Structure formats: C-alpha cells, structure tokens
Amino acid sequence: MERVVILGTGPAGLTAAIYLARASMKPLVIEGAEPGGQLILTTEVENYPGYSDGILGPELMDNMRKQAERFGARFKRGWVTEVNLKKKPFKITLQKGEEITAESLIISTGAAAKMLDIPGETENLGKGVSTCATCDGFFFRDKKIIVVGGGDSAMEEASFLTRFASEVVIVHRRNELRASKIMQDRARQNPKVSWALDRVPLRIVTKGDKVGGLKVRNNETGNEEFIEADGIFVAIGHLPNSAFLKGQIETDPLGYIQVSPGTTETSIPGVMACGDVQDSKYRQAVTAAGTGCMAALDVERFLEGQEIVDWSQSLP
Numbered sequence: 005m006e007r008v009v010i011l012g013t014g015p016a017g018l019t020a021a022i023y024l025a026r027a028s029m030k031p032l033v034i035e036g037a038e039p040g041g042q043l044i045l046t047t048e049v050e051n052y053p054g055y056s057d058g059i060l061g062p063e064l065m066d067n068m069r070k071q072a073e074r075f076g077a078r079f080k081r082g083w084v085t086e087v088n089l090k091k092k093p094f095k096i097t098l099q100k101g102e103e104i105t106a107e108s109l110i111i112s113t114g115a116a117a118k119m120l121d122i123p124g125e126t127e128n129l130g131k132g133v134s135t136c137a138t139c140d141g142f143f144f145r146d147k148k149i150i151v152v153g154g155g156d157s158a159m160e161e162a163s164f165l166t167r168f169a170s171e172v173v174i175v176h177r178r179n180e181l182r183a184s185k186i187m188q189d190r191a192r193q194n195p196k197v198s199w200a201l202d203r204v205p206l207r208i209v210t211k212g213d214k215v216g217g218l219k220v221r222n223n224e225t226g227n228e229e230f231i232e233a234d235g236i237f238v239a240i241g242h243l244p245n246s247a248f249l250k251g252q253i254e255t256d257p258l259g260y261i262q263v264s265p266g267t268t269e270t271s272i273p274g275v276m277a278c279g280d281v282q283d284s285k286y287r288q289a290v291t292a293a294g295t296g297c298m299a300a301l302d303v304e305r306f307l308e309g310q311e312i313v314d315w316s317q318s319l320p
Contacts, residue, residue: 005093006032008303009106011084012245014041015289016279017112018068019296020303025075027304032104033072034096035081041065041114042135042280043289050142052289061130064289084113089252089272108274108306110299111253111261113245115280115287120152120238124208132215133208133236137161138288141168144235150175150218152205153239159187161239166196173231175200175220200231208236244281253277260284268299274310276302 008024010017010033017033024031043049043061050058059067073079082098093105117135119125125133134140137151141164149169151162154176162172174191179202181188191197203220206228210216217232244259254262254271261270261277268276278295280287 006104006106007307008108008110009034009096009104010110010112012036012041012112012114012279013069014043014112014114014279014292015068016292016296017110018065018072019293020110020112020278020300021072021077022068022075023297023300024303025072025077029304031077033077033079034084035079036083036113049289051139084248087249089275092274108303110303111275111277111281112279112296113281115242115244117238117242118240120205122205122207124210128208128210128215131213132234133238135238136287137164137237141165144168146170147234148232150231150233150236151239152236154178154181154183155241156183156187157241158239159183159191161237162191162197163194165237166194169196171198172196173198173200173233175203175205175218175231177204178202203229242284242287246281258284268295268302274306
C-alpha cells in the first residue's frame, strides 16, 4: 500500500511530488491522458519565476518531473476511473481495473478551459488562440484581439487585454450578456473595447502560420462575417476535473473542490486538493505550484499524526 498517491502532473502535482520525495515519502504520481497539465499546450512561459528569458511550457513541466524523479518520486501512466474515499485505505481504480490503495491522497487533476469546438481552434492553441489573458496578453501588444464570451470572465479578460492590445472585440452568440452589470459597464466604458454581439463563432481563419481572424454568423441577418484579429481569447469558462470523485467530497456548484481556508485540506481527512481543481480565481502555474507545496506539507503532518496501523489486515 502507498503512503501517498498524487493524482495529476501539472505544476501543483509535480511540486507536491518534489516536496514529498525530498521528505523520503516516495510518492506515487498517477499521470492522466495529458501529463504536464495545461502548460503542455503553452508555447512560451514568461511569468514563471526563475526564467529570465522565458521557457517553453513542455520544457518547464519536464524539468519539474525530472526534479521529482531525482528525489525518488515514482510515476505511473493511467487514467483514474474511480476512487473510493468512504473508508481507509483509500482505493484508486485505473483503467483496465487496476487498483491502488493509499493512506493519503493529493488531488491535483486541474481544470480544463471550455472550448468553442470549431475548426481551427485546437490546432492554433498557443499560436494565436489562448484561454488565458494574464498568461498570453503580453504577446499581443498593439494588436487587435477578439475575446469570445459573455460572462464575467470574458469582461474581465477583455478589460485586462486592453492594457496591451490596440483594440479588443467582444464576440458573443447572444444579444445580451450574462456578465454582471458592473463588469459590463466597466467594459463598455473602455474606449478600446468594441462589440460583435449576436454572432456565432464558426471557424478560426489563419494567415500563413498565424491567426488572421474569426468567421462568425450574424444571427440577425443569417450572413457570415469575418472579423480580422491577431489573437483570439476563448473566455467561456472552465470545468474542474473532479467528476470522477462522484460526489464523495465537498465541492462548490461548479465542481471545484472546497478546502479549509489557508490549507489544502478537503472535507475528508487525509485527502488534500491543490492547483486549479480547487482554484477558480487565479489559475496560474505559480499559484498552483504554491498550493502543491502546501498539500505536501499538509499530507506530511496528517501522516505524522496518524497511529501506525497495519492496513494490510483490513484489505480483502
């Protein structure tokens, strides 16, 4: 049986692995379908401390993995289909029925940005299409940008991007926005923001190897229109990767795992959550890494406080 299992290999999970491995805890890290998390889809990372010239997202994740391995962390590729948190030891079931038991668990499965699912979107992620204004806005200085979305996140990202862009066009499929009035007013009062409401995104158009704009359908006329832009930011929300928990742990209405303030402790003793699966506000690599450190320390304290039990006697 494992003392601690970490689910996920983004900045949070890998940081937790580094700390626990250095503490001789020999953590087992379960890699999902996309090892490295969302940073694998990011080309240039310029806001992670310690890299004055920036670093490629996949390279940063590879460095963190190698660091964890150096101290004794073990990695296992597999997709978690089910966990049983109702009794100890915790049971993790992988594809093909393989089961792993653990005294403690760190959930760092991240969150996925909701996508438009239109042609040209996936293949241009990191090449003009982005889901994070604070991550990539700097690359579009004095450029025209499209923000797709009608909620608070879209208004916030549009307002932020006006710091860099020459113009920000907000595209929304309806004529009315879902954003709160204060967020709408803030965007409408910004002279750099323009509007393309009641337009449905159809496909992303490229010019050579760069994004050239967005093809939309005007709902009022039924005609297709082309909005020229150098970058397209998709801001229609995120989904935390927590569905596999099947209601066994306390979450908010959107599925983000709830933790005790100032800790990574969940509603179940011995289960910690870190990174974007419990953070709907910041969603940055550096904040995720910070909570990964917290989760490792919380797990250490939890295990030190437990009575030494031969769990194998309770296994079937």
